Amino acid sequence: MMALSLGMATQLASAQTVHYPAGKSTFDSKCAVCHQAGGKGMDGLAPPLIEYPGKYADSNEGRAQLGHTVLYGMFGPIKVRDKSYNFKMPSFAALSDAEIADVLNYVVFDANAQHGNAKPFDAAEIQALRANTLDASAVHQQRDAVVKGLGL
Numbered sequence: 001m002m003a004l005s006l007g008m009a010t011q012l013a014s015a016q017t018v019h020y021p022a023g024k025s026t027f028d029s030k031c032a033v034c035h036q037a038g039g040k041g042m043d044g045l046a047p048p049l050i051e052y053p054g055k056y057a058d059s060n061e062g063r064a065q066l067g068h069t070v071l072y073g074m075f076g077p078i079k080v081r082d083k084s085y086n087f088k089m090p091s092f093a094a095l096s097d098a099e100i101a102d103v104l105n106y107v108v109f110d111a112n113a114q115h116g117n118a119k120p121f122d123a124a125e126i127q128a129l130r131a132n133t134l135d136a137s138a139v140h141q142q143r144d145a146v147v148k149g150l151g152l
């Protein structure tokens with residue numbers, strides 16, 4: 001009886017393993033209001049984050065794009081697969097480098113099934129990205145180049 005319920009608990013836990021719990025907690029409190037739980041997105045409001053970010057994370061340009069999007073926001077129409085979004089992603093520059101690294105790790109490694117050979121983000125990588133101050137429209141322009149470069 002005891003062994004059975006322990007086994008069941010273990011099974012349940014492994015089905016729901018979150019690799020970046022601190023990132024999930026930031027995501028749930030700051031991002032899910034627009035991007036929805038697990039980053040599944042909402043038509044007309046905010047794009048899903050369960051596919052493109054995982055693909056971005058395997059290239060330098062894509063990683064810079066992810067960091068800059070969270071640091072500086074993004075403004076301007078975008079497409080994710082066949083769907084369009086055109087609303088403003090706010091800036092989260094007030095979060096710490098470690099918080100931004102963690103939330104991106106949650107998005108890339110927990111919410112995205114595919115992330116190639118991407119390595120995790122760390123605070124130093126986010127700190128370096130702060131050297132390049134962009135506004136939300138510049139982040140949008142930069143996204144066009146990244147998406148084209150990846151053939152998305």
Ligand code: HEC
Pocket residue numbers: 026027030031032033034035045046047049052053066069070074075076077078080085086087088089090092103104107140143
């Ligand atoms: C107020 C709503 C809102 C909140 C809160 C928000 N986002 Fe966004 N996010 C958006 C919108 C809208 C876009 C698309 C912007 C555009 O159309 O230019 C976006 C775009 C993105 C993208 C780029 C996706 C792509 O395909 O290039 C990433 C990554 C992202 N958000 C991550 C986050 C993270 C991480 C958080 C929390 C720290 C967050 N967002 C919080 C609305 C939001």
